[in-house]
Amino acid sequence: MPVSGFLSSIADKAQNAINQTPLAGHIPGTTPATDPSPSHTSSQGGHRSFTLETLQYQIRSLGQQYTSTSPLQRIITLEKGVALDFDALARDGKSQSKELYTWGQDEEPDLKDVTDRLAFLNFVQGSLSAALAVGLDGARSPLKALRAAEGAIAPKRNIRAGLRNQIGRLEHNQEKGGERRLAELREQLSRAERNDEQLEKEIELLKRKAIRESEQKKWAAIREYGEKLVLVSQAAIPIIGALPTLPPNSANPYAGADVTATARVSLQHALDNYRLGEVALHLETGGDLSRSDTRSFGESHASELSCLHPGLSVTPPIPEAVEKGPAVTPSMGDTGVPDSLEELYETGTRQE
Numbered sequence: 001m002p003v004s005g006f007l008s009s010i011a012d013k014a015q016n017a018i019n020q021t022p023l024a025g026h027i028p029g030t031t032p033a034t035d036p037s038p039s040h041t042s043s044q045g046g047h048r049s050f051t052l053e054t055l056q057y058q059i060r061s062l063g064q065q066y067t068s069t070s071p072l073q074r075i076i077t078l079e080k081g082v083a084l085d086f087d088a089l090a091r092d093g094k095s096q097s098k099e100l101y102t103w104g105q106d107e108e109p110d111l112k113d114v115t116d117r118l119a120f121l122n123f124v125q126g127s128l129s130a131a132l133a134v135g136l137d138g139a140r141s142p143l144k145a146l147r148a149a150e151g152a153i154a155p156k157r158n159i160r161a162g163l164r165n166q167i168g169r170l171e172h173n174q175e176k177g178g179e180r181r182l183a184e185l186r187e188q189l190s191r192a193e194r195n196d197e198q199l200e201k202e203i204e205l206l207k208r209k210a211i212r213e214s215e216q217k218k219w220a221a222i223r224e225y226g227e228k229l230v231l232v233s234q235a236a237i238p239i240i241g242a243l244p245t246l247p248p249n250s251a252n253p254y255a256g257a258d259v260t261a262t263a264r265v266s267l268q269h270a271l272d273n274y275r276l277g278e279v280a281l282h283l284e285t286g287g288d289l290s291r292s293d294t295r296s297f298g299e300s301h302a303s304e305l306s307c308l309h310p311g312l313s314v315t316p317p318i319p320e321a322v323e324k325g326p327a328v329t330p331s332m333g334d335t336g337v338p339d340s341l342e343e344l345y346e347t348g349t350r351q352e
Contacts, residue, residue, distance in 0.1 A: 072147055079140050079218075086133040093126030098308045101297055110254040114243045117260040120297040121232050121239070123304070124271070128228050135221025139214050146210035149203060156196045163189040227279045228271060234281035235267035 069077075097119040104115025163185055170182045242256030266284045 070147075070150075072143065072150070076140050076143050076147065079136065079143075083133045083136040083140075086129045086136065090126045090128075090130035090133060093129060094123055094304075095308055097122035097126065097297075098305050101305070108247055108254075110242075110244055110248050110256065113254070113257050113260055114239060116297045117239045117264055118236065120264060120301070121236055121267075123297070123301060124232055124267070125229065128225055128232070132221055132225040135225075136218060139217035139221065142210040142213040142217075146203075146206050149206050153196070153199050153203060156192070156199070160189060160192050160196070163192065224274075224276070227276070228274060230279045231267060231270050231274075231281050235263045238263045238283065 100115050100122060101119035104112045104119070107115070167182060167185050167189065170178050170185070239260045242259040244254065244256070246252075248254040262283055262285060266281060269284065270278075270281055
Protein backbone atom coordinates (compact mmCIF):
# COMPACT_ATOMS: atom_id res chain seq x y z
CA MET A 1 0.00 0.00 0.00
CA PRO A 2 1.36 3.50 -0.84
CA VAL A 3 2.46 5.66 2.06
CA SER A 4 -0.29 8.22 1.48
CA GLY A 5 -2.96 5.51 1.37
CA PHE A 6 -1.59 3.90 4.51
CA LEU A 7 -1.60 7.19 6.41
CA SER A 8 -5.09 8.06 5.18
CA SER A 9 -6.39 4.67 6.30
CA ILE A 10 -5.02 5.34 9.79
CA ALA A 11 -6.99 8.60 10.02
CA ASP A 12 -10.17 6.98 8.68
CA LYS A 13 -9.91 4.06 11.11
CA ALA A 14 -9.39 6.47 14.01
CA GLN A 15 -12.53 8.38 13.05
CA ASN A 16 -14.58 5.19 12.70
CA ALA A 17 -13.29 3.81 15.99
CA ILE A 18 -14.28 6.97 17.86
CA ASN A 19 -17.75 6.98 16.29
CA GLN A 20 -18.37 3.40 17.45
CA THR A 21 -17.70 4.20 21.12
CA PRO A 22 -19.63 6.16 23.79
CA LEU A 23 -16.82 8.74 23.57
CA ALA A 24 -18.37 10.04 20.35
CA GLY A 25 -21.21 11.61 22.31
CA HIS A 26 -18.76 13.74 24.26
CA ILE A 27 -16.65 15.05 21.36
CA PRO A 28 -18.16 18.08 19.60
CA GLY A 29 -18.90 17.30 15.97
CA THR A 30 -18.89 13.51 16.18
CA THR A 31 -21.93 11.35 15.65
CA PRO A 32 -22.40 8.33 17.93
CA ALA A 33 -23.31 5.12 16.15
CA THR A 34 -26.49 4.89 18.22
CA ASP A 35 -27.85 8.27 17.17
CA PRO A 36 -27.31 9.04 13.48
CA SER A 37 -30.28 11.40 13.19
CA PRO A 38 -29.65 14.62 11.24
CA SER A 39 -31.10 16.75 14.02
CA HIS A 40 -28.58 15.40 16.49
CA THR A 41 -25.60 15.98 14.25
CA SER A 42 -26.67 19.48 13.30
CA SER A 43 -27.10 20.43 16.93
CA GLN A 44 -23.57 19.23 17.61
CA GLY A 45 -22.20 21.55 14.92
CA GLY A 46 -21.35 19.01 12.21
CA HIS A 47 -20.82 15.35 11.44
CA ARG A 48 -17.17 15.11 12.32
CA SER A 49 -14.81 16.01 15.11
CA PHE A 50 -12.76 19.08 14.30
CA THR A 51 -9.74 17.57 16.03
CA LEU A 52 -9.96 14.31 14.10
CA GLU A 53 -10.59 16.12 10.84
CA THR A 54 -7.49 18.20 11.48
CA LEU A 55 -5.56 15.03 12.21
CA GLN A 56 -6.74 13.48 8.96
CA TYR A 57 -5.68 16.58 7.05
CA GLN A 58 -2.24 16.55 8.64
CA ILE A 59 -1.77 12.83 7.93
CA ARG A 60 -2.79 13.22 4.30
CA SER A 61 -0.51 16.26 3.92
CA LEU A 62 2.34 14.21 5.35
CA GLY A 63 1.58 11.37 2.96
CA GLN A 64 1.75 13.71 -0.03
CA GLN A 65 5.35 14.53 0.84
CA TYR A 66 6.32 10.92 0.12
CA THR A 67 4.34 10.35 -3.05
CA SER A 68 4.07 11.88 -6.50
CA THR A 69 0.83 13.68 -5.73
CA SER A 70 -0.70 15.64 -8.59
CA PRO A 71 -0.76 19.45 -8.38
CA LEU A 72 -4.57 19.33 -8.44
CA GLN A 73 -4.65 17.06 -5.40
CA ARG A 74 -2.26 19.37 -3.56
CA ILE A 75 -4.55 22.32 -4.30
CA ILE A 76 -7.55 20.43 -2.92
CA THR A 77 -5.66 19.37 0.20
CA LEU A 78 -4.25 22.82 0.94
CA GLU A 79 -7.65 24.45 0.48
CA LYS A 80 -8.94 22.02 3.09
CA GLY A 81 -6.20 23.30 5.39
CA VAL A 82 -7.36 26.88 4.86
CA ALA A 83 -10.94 25.89 5.72
CA LEU A 84 -9.74 24.15 8.89
CA ASP A 85 -7.76 27.26 9.86
CA PHE A 86 -10.92 29.36 9.73
CA ASP A 87 -12.76 26.67 11.66
CA ALA A 88 -10.07 26.94 14.35
CA LEU A 89 -10.47 30.73 14.31
CA ALA A 90 -14.20 30.27 14.81
CA ARG A 91 -13.71 27.98 17.78
CA ASP A 92 -11.19 30.27 19.45
CA GLY A 93 -13.30 33.36 18.76
CA LYS A 94 -16.36 31.83 20.36
CA SER A 95 -14.35 30.56 23.34
CA GLN A 96 -12.85 34.01 23.80
CA SER A 97 -16.33 35.54 23.76
CA LYS A 98 -17.38 33.26 26.61
CA GLU A 99 -14.31 34.13 28.69
CA LEU A 100 -14.85 37.85 28.12
CA TYR A 101 -18.52 37.56 29.09
CA THR A 102 -17.72 35.49 32.18
CA TRP A 103 -15.07 37.93 33.35
CA GLY A 104 -17.35 40.92 32.98
CA GLN A 105 -20.14 39.41 35.05
CA ASP A 106 -18.29 40.13 38.31
CA GLU A 107 -17.38 43.71 37.38
CA GLU A 108 -19.10 47.07 37.85
CA PRO A 109 -22.21 47.87 35.76
CA ASP A 110 -20.28 49.70 33.04
CA LEU A 111 -17.75 46.92 32.49
CA LYS A 112 -20.44 44.26 32.82
CA ASP A 113 -22.59 45.85 30.13
CA VAL A 114 -19.81 46.69 27.68
CA THR A 115 -18.08 43.31 27.94
CA ASP A 116 -21.43 41.58 27.47
CA ARG A 117 -21.97 43.43 24.18
CA LEU A 118 -18.36 42.92 23.08
CA ALA A 119 -18.63 39.21 23.87
CA PHE A 120 -21.61 39.10 21.52
CA LEU A 121 -19.54 40.73 18.77
CA ASN A 122 -16.74 38.21 19.28
CA PHE A 123 -19.23 35.37 19.12
CA VAL A 124 -20.65 36.75 15.88
CA GLN A 125 -17.12 37.00 14.49
CA GLY A 126 -16.58 33.35 15.37
CA SER A 127 -19.86 32.37 13.74
CA LEU A 128 -18.89 34.23 10.57
CA SER A 129 -15.54 32.43 10.51
CA ALA A 130 -17.33 29.10 10.87
CA ALA A 131 -19.63 29.97 7.96
CA LEU A 132 -16.61 30.95 5.86
CA ALA A 133 -14.93 27.64 6.69
CA VAL A 134 -18.00 25.81 5.38
CA GLY A 135 -18.02 27.97 2.25
CA LEU A 136 -14.33 27.39 1.54
CA ASP A 137 -14.73 23.67 2.04
CA GLY A 138 -17.68 23.63 -0.35
CA ALA A 139 -15.70 25.59 -2.94
CA ARG A 140 -13.45 22.55 -3.34
CA SER A 141 -16.28 20.49 -4.87
CA PRO A 142 -15.70 21.52 -8.52
CA LEU A 143 -12.02 20.64 -8.17
CA LYS A 144 -12.95 17.27 -6.70
CA ALA A 145 -15.20 16.66 -9.70
CA LEU A 146 -12.30 17.49 -12.01
CA ARG A 147 -10.07 15.12 -10.05
CA ALA A 148 -12.63 12.35 -10.48
CA ALA A 149 -12.86 12.99 -14.22
CA GLU A 150 -9.09 12.90 -14.61
CA GLY A 151 -8.99 9.73 -12.51
CA ALA A 152 -11.49 8.09 -14.88
CA ILE A 153 -9.40 8.85 -17.93
CA ALA A 154 -6.07 8.02 -16.28
CA PRO A 155 -6.01 4.35 -17.44
CA LYS A 156 -6.39 5.47 -21.06
CA ARG A 157 -3.59 8.00 -20.61
CA ASN A 158 -1.40 5.31 -19.10
CA ILE A 159 -1.99 3.06 -22.11
CA ARG A 160 -0.99 5.83 -24.50
CA ALA A 161 2.06 6.69 -22.40
CA GLY A 162 3.08 3.01 -22.47
CA LEU A 163 2.81 2.92 -26.24
CA ARG A 164 4.92 6.06 -26.55
CA ASN A 165 7.58 4.53 -24.31
CA GLN A 166 7.70 1.37 -26.42
CA ILE A 167 7.96 3.44 -29.59
CA GLY A 168 10.74 5.52 -28.07
CA ARG A 169 12.74 2.45 -27.07
CA LEU A 170 12.41 0.88 -30.51
CA GLU A 171 13.43 4.11 -32.22
CA HIS A 172 16.42 4.43 -29.92
CA ASN A 173 17.61 0.84 -30.22
CA GLN A 174 17.02 0.63 -33.98
CA GLU A 175 16.92 -3.15 -33.85
CA LYS A 176 16.93 -5.08 -37.08
CA GLY A 177 13.43 -6.13 -38.08
CA GLY A 178 11.84 -3.73 -35.61
CA GLU A 179 10.20 -1.62 -38.30
CA ARG A 180 7.12 -3.83 -38.43
CA ARG A 181 6.64 -3.74 -34.68
CA LEU A 182 7.24 0.01 -34.68
CA ALA A 183 4.56 0.51 -37.33
CA GLU A 184 2.08 -1.57 -35.31
CA LEU A 185 2.73 0.45 -32.16
CA ARG A 186 2.35 3.73 -34.02
CA GLU A 187 -0.96 2.53 -35.42
CA GLN A 188 -2.15 1.51 -31.96
CA LEU A 189 -1.14 4.88 -30.55
CA SER A 190 -2.86 6.77 -33.35
CA ARG A 191 -6.05 4.73 -32.86
CA ALA A 192 -5.96 5.29 -29.08
CA GLU A 193 -5.48 9.05 -29.53
CA ARG A 194 -8.45 9.21 -31.91
CA ASN A 195 -10.65 7.25 -29.51
CA ASP A 196 -9.67 9.38 -26.52
CA GLU A 197 -9.70 12.74 -28.31
CA GLN A 198 -13.23 13.64 -27.25
CA LEU A 199 -12.55 12.72 -23.63
CA GLU A 200 -9.43 14.88 -23.56
CA LYS A 201 -11.41 17.79 -24.98
CA GLU A 202 -13.99 17.34 -22.25
CA ILE A 203 -11.22 17.39 -19.64
CA GLU A 204 -9.97 20.71 -21.00
CA LEU A 205 -13.47 22.14 -20.69
CA LEU A 206 -13.83 20.75 -17.17
CA LYS A 207 -10.54 22.35 -16.09
CA ARG A 208 -11.83 25.79 -16.92
CA LYS A 209 -15.26 25.07 -15.46
CA ALA A 210 -13.79 23.76 -12.21
CA ILE A 211 -11.47 26.73 -11.69
CA ARG A 212 -14.19 29.22 -12.56
CA GLU A 213 -16.82 27.68 -10.29
CA SER A 214 -14.45 26.94 -7.41
CA GLU A 215 -12.96 30.42 -7.30
CA GLN A 216 -16.37 32.06 -7.70
CA LYS A 217 -17.68 30.15 -4.68
CA LYS A 218 -14.57 30.88 -2.66
CA TRP A 219 -14.47 34.61 -3.29
CA ALA A 220 -18.23 35.00 -2.86
CA ALA A 221 -17.88 33.42 0.59
CA ILE A 222 -14.88 35.63 1.40
CA ARG A 223 -16.70 38.76 0.28
CA GLU A 224 -19.74 38.00 2.43
CA TYR A 225 -17.46 37.26 5.37
CA GLY A 226 -15.56 40.51 4.89
CA GLU A 227 -18.63 42.69 4.47
CA LYS A 228 -20.31 41.24 7.54
CA LEU A 229 -17.11 41.76 9.52
CA VAL A 230 -17.20 45.40 8.49
CA LEU A 231 -20.69 45.64 10.00
CA VAL A 232 -19.48 44.01 13.21
CA SER A 233 -16.51 46.37 13.45
CA GLN A 234 -18.81 49.38 13.11
CA ALA A 235 -21.01 48.10 15.92
CA ALA A 236 -17.93 47.86 18.15
CA ILE A 237 -17.25 51.60 17.93
CA PRO A 238 -20.25 52.91 19.96
CA ILE A 239 -20.02 49.96 22.36
CA ILE A 240 -16.39 50.66 23.20
CA GLY A 241 -17.13 54.37 23.31
CA ALA A 242 -19.80 53.80 25.96
CA LEU A 243 -17.19 52.62 28.46
CA PRO A 244 -16.34 55.57 30.73
CA THR A 245 -12.77 56.39 31.65
CA LEU A 246 -13.64 56.76 35.33
CA PRO A 247 -15.70 54.23 37.29
CA PRO A 248 -19.34 55.33 37.66
CA ASN A 249 -20.67 56.35 41.06
CA SER A 250 -23.95 57.42 42.59
CA ALA A 251 -23.40 61.00 41.49
CA ASN A 252 -22.42 59.97 37.96
CA PRO A 253 -24.03 56.58 37.20
CA TYR A 254 -23.35 54.54 34.08
CA ALA A 255 -25.52 55.77 31.23
CA GLY A 256 -24.32 53.73 28.26
CA ALA A 257 -26.75 50.81 28.40
CA ASP A 258 -29.06 52.31 25.76
CA VAL A 259 -26.08 52.99 23.46
CA THR A 260 -24.78 49.44 23.63
CA ALA A 261 -28.28 47.98 23.25
CA THR A 262 -28.86 50.13 20.18
CA ALA A 263 -25.57 48.95 18.66
CA ARG A 264 -26.47 45.32 19.22
CA VAL A 265 -30.00 45.52 17.82
CA SER A 266 -28.72 47.52 14.84
CA LEU A 267 -26.06 44.93 14.09
CA GLN A 268 -28.52 42.06 14.40
CA HIS A 269 -30.93 43.82 12.06
CA ALA A 270 -28.15 44.49 9.54
CA LEU A 271 -26.98 40.87 9.57
CA ASP A 272 -30.51 39.50 9.33
CA ASN A 273 -31.23 41.73 6.33
CA TYR A 274 -27.76 41.61 4.77
CA ARG A 275 -27.50 42.22 1.06
CA LEU A 276 -24.32 42.10 -1.00
CA GLY A 277 -22.52 45.45 -1.01
CA GLU A 278 -24.38 47.00 1.95
CA VAL A 279 -21.64 47.62 4.49
CA ALA A 280 -22.88 50.73 6.28
CA LEU A 281 -24.31 50.09 9.75
CA HIS A 282 -27.24 52.36 10.52
CA LEU A 283 -27.84 52.74 14.25
CA GLU A 284 -31.53 52.41 15.03
CA THR A 285 -31.79 55.38 17.34
CA GLY A 286 -35.14 55.78 19.04
CA GLY A 287 -36.02 52.13 18.44
CA ASP A 288 -37.68 49.72 20.81
CA LEU A 289 -34.97 48.73 23.30
CA SER A 290 -37.25 46.21 24.97
CA ARG A 291 -36.91 43.87 22.00
CA SER A 292 -35.58 40.37 22.57
CA ASP A 293 -32.45 41.00 20.50
CA THR A 294 -31.25 43.59 23.04
CA ARG A 295 -31.04 41.01 25.79
CA SER A 296 -27.81 40.15 27.53
CA PHE A 297 -25.48 37.91 25.57
CA GLY A 298 -25.67 35.42 28.42
CA GLU A 299 -29.45 35.26 28.04
CA SER A 300 -29.78 35.17 24.27
CA HIS A 301 -26.94 32.67 23.79
CA ALA A 302 -27.20 30.63 26.98
CA SER A 303 -27.34 27.31 25.12
CA GLU A 304 -24.39 28.21 22.91
CA LEU A 305 -22.31 29.27 25.90
CA SER A 306 -23.08 26.04 27.72
CA CYS A 307 -21.65 24.07 24.78
CA LEU A 308 -18.32 25.93 24.88
CA HIS A 309 -16.14 23.84 27.13
CA PRO A 310 -12.54 24.79 27.97
CA GLY A 311 -9.95 22.41 26.61
CA LEU A 312 -6.68 22.08 24.78
CA SER A 313 -6.55 24.59 21.96
CA VAL A 314 -5.59 23.37 18.50
CA THR A 315 -4.37 26.84 17.64
CA PRO A 316 -0.57 27.07 17.90
CA PRO A 317 0.80 29.63 20.35
CA ILE A 318 1.82 33.00 18.99
CA PRO A 319 5.63 33.24 18.98
CA GLU A 320 7.02 35.82 21.32
CA ALA A 321 8.36 38.96 19.69
CA VAL A 322 12.12 39.24 19.43
CA GLU A 323 13.40 41.85 21.82
CA LYS A 324 14.97 44.80 20.06
CA GLY A 325 16.37 46.36 23.17
CA PRO A 326 16.24 46.28 26.94
CA ALA A 327 12.76 46.08 28.41
CA VAL A 328 11.41 49.27 29.89
CA THR A 329 10.96 48.70 33.62
CA PRO A 330 8.63 51.03 35.53
CA SER A 331 10.10 52.84 38.49
CA MET A 332 9.64 51.06 41.82
CA GLY A 333 9.13 52.47 45.26
CA ASP A 334 10.75 51.16 48.42
CA THR A 335 8.06 48.48 48.67
CA GLY A 336 8.87 47.02 45.23
CA VAL A 337 5.48 48.12 43.85
CA PRO A 338 5.42 50.30 40.71
CA ASP A 339 4.96 53.97 41.47
CA SER A 340 2.24 54.07 38.81
CA LEU A 341 -0.04 51.26 37.69
CA GLU A 342 -0.73 53.32 34.58
CA GLU A 343 2.99 53.26 33.84
CA LEU A 344 3.04 49.50 34.34
CA TYR A 345 0.06 49.11 31.99
CA GLU A 346 1.65 51.29 29.30
CA THR A 347 4.89 49.31 29.63
CA GLY A 348 2.98 46.07 29.12
CA THR A 349 1.25 47.34 26.00
CA ARG A 350 4.58 48.45 24.50
CA GLN A 351 6.12 45.04 25.11
CA GLU A 352 3.27 43.09 23.50
